[in-house]
Amino acid sequence: MQSKSKQKICIIGGGFGGLYTAIELNKLDKKREFEIILIDQNQHFLFTPLLYEAITGEISHWEIAPKFREILEKTTINFINQKVININFQEQIIYFQDNQYIDYNYAVLAVGQKSYFAIEGAEKFAHSFKTLEDVLRLEHKIEMLANSPEEKFNVTVVGAGANGVEIAGKITDKLKDKANVILVDRGQEILKNFPKGVQKCAWKSLQKRNVQIYLETNIDKIENHEIYFTDNLEQHYEIHVNLTLWTVGNATPEWIYKLNCSQDEQGKLLIKPTFQLFDFDNIFAIGDVTSFIDKKGQKVPAKAQAAFQGSHILAKNIIAFSQQKKLKLFRYHHLGDMMTIGINNDIVSVAGITISGFFASVIRKWAYIFRMPTFNHCLEVVKHRIFKG
Numbered sequence: 001m002q003s004k005s006k007q008k009i010c011i012i013g014g015g016f017g018g019l020y021t022a023i024e025l026n027k028l029d030k031k032r033e034f035e036i037i038l039i040d041q042n043q044h045f046l047f048t049p050l051l052y053e054a055i056t057g058e059i060s061h062w063e064i065a066p067k068f069r070e071i072l073e074k075t076t077i078n079f080i081n082q083k084v085i086n087i088n089f090q091e092q093i094i095y096f097q098d099n100q101y102i103d104y105n106y107a108v109l110a111v112g113q114k115s116y117f118a119i120e121g122a123e124k125f126a127h128s129f130k131t132l133e134d135v136l137r138l139e140h141k142i143e144m145l146a147n148s149p150e151e152k153f154n155v156t157v158v159g160a161g162a163n164g165v166e167i168a169g170k171i172t173d174k175l176k177d178k179a180n181v182i183l184v185d186r187g188q189e190i191l192k193n194f195p196k197g198v199q200k201c202a203w204k205s206l207q208k209r210n211v212q213i214y215l216e217t218n219i220d221k222i223e224n225h226e227i228y229f230t231d232n233l234e235q236h237y238e239i240h241v242n243l244t245l246w247t248v249g250n251a252t253p254e255w256i257y258k259l260n261c262s263q264d265e266q267g268k269l270l271i272k273p274t275f276q277l278f279d280f281d282n283i284f285a286i287g288d289v290t291s292f293i294d295k296k297g298q299k300v301p302a303k304a305q306a307a308f309q310g311s312h313i314l315a316k317n318i319i320a321f322s323q324q325k326k327l328k329l330f331r332y333h334h335l336g337d338m339m340t341i342g343i344n345n346d347i348v349s350v351a352g353i354t355i356s357g358f359f360a361s362v363i364r365k366w367a368y369i370f371r372m373p374t375f376n377h378c379l380e381v382v383k384h385r386i387f388k389g
């Protein structure tokens with residue numbers, strides 16, 4: 001008797017949405033009825049919330065960027081290291097950059113967003129901070145600056161959202177008195193989407209580190225060693241800069257933008273609270289690439305915690321859909337906010353209570369370590385932390 005061939009679930013993107021969905025599916029599929037395939041252009045996952053610690057050497061690269069093949073070793077998930085460039089929804093085929101392709105029964109789009117450089121000169125002269133390659137480039141640049149004969153140099157951080165504020169804190173602690181760190185934002189406050197308690201703590205930490213904060217200031221142009229601003233009184237400035245960090249602006253990958261399905265004005269995929277595309281029931285999407293209103297009508301934020309929470313429901317829904325059962329509707333629960341500003345100085349805010357300093361740093365780091373993708377990787381990191389001291 002011929003055995004029934006397995007249904008293929010292809011997950012494109014192994015970030016917080018895709019990898020955690022694949023792992024959850026592997027747990028749920030006890031009878032091994034599905035072939036689960038994870039596709040990523042990189043060979044490693046990236047635990048972005050701890051990326052800042054890489055600047056200061058508080059964490060090693062392997063801890064935050066474990067290889068997919070190692071993470072998936074004890075699962076039946078197949079990993080394909082390819083860059084996806086298109087999908088044909090009608091034919092159910094995913095195309096890779098090297099002219100190869102794969103067919104699927106169900107697909108999950110989880111490719112996140114890429115950096116978007118909106119200002120002249122930004123892409124060429126500013127450093128983005130999103131990937132492990134960005135970290136390596138930045139480490140190299142910092143080393144060059146730290147060893148340069150110049151007594152003091154200027155570092156400009158563009159954007160006072162979480163990414164900008166956290167980088168400003170870490171860079172200051174890393175370079176100590178050698179750097180004059182300037183944080184620029186066109187808004188009226190730092191950390192615009194965060195609770196007041198977090199904003200206040202962050203402000204104090206930045207002030208303590210002598211970070212100069214320029215609000216209501218627009219950046220007009222970035223050059224190799226020069227940056228041009230305009231303030232809210234229409235005054236123009238030009239300052240000499242040794243390093244510019246770019247933390248504002250994300251864009252949807254072009255090939256997603258070109259797909260024939262419902263999207264918002266930024267090209268983000270519109271999905272139902274079941275994670276299905278409006279146009280194709282066997283295609284699901286999760287994470288930063290989506291524009292998503294949950295079952296309570298709240299906009300789901302582009303955050304790791306949202307993608308992580310969603311992955312559990314999404315995995316269940318793919319299996320339910322394949323069995324023609326009712327799908328669950330997702331509801332996002334905001335669990336709180338955590339961020340790091342400098343070495344061993346973090347902020348944790350839960351249920352209206354905000355704490356900062358060393359104790360917050362311990363809570364944040366361990367909370368994240370226990371969120372690592374697999375038990376084995378988590379154990380390796382814990383052992384390393386304990387024996388490293």
Ligand SMILES: Cc1cc2nc3c(=O)[nH]c(=O)nc-3n(C[C@H](O)[C@H](O)[C@H](O)COP(=O)(O)OP(=O)(O)OC[C@H]3O[C@@H](n4cnc5c(N)ncnc54)[C@H](O)[C@@H]3O)c2cc1C
Pocket residue numbers: 012013014015016017018039040041042044045046048049050051052082083084085110111112113129130131163253286287288289302303304305306307338339
């Ligand atoms: C520095 C930094 C710090 C952050 N800190 C926090 C935090 O503290 N808390 C929080 O909640 N959120 C944080 N975030 C946001 C969080 O990282 C994202 O919301 C989350 O990663 C989104 O998950 P995702 O699965 O949608 O995308 P990602 O995690 O970005 O994963 C996308 C994956 O898709 C792959 N991919 C992309 N294109 C292709 C392609 N064409 N073919 C194959 N593979 C592809 C990529 O290689 C990547 O592995 C931070 C982000 C950054 C950059």
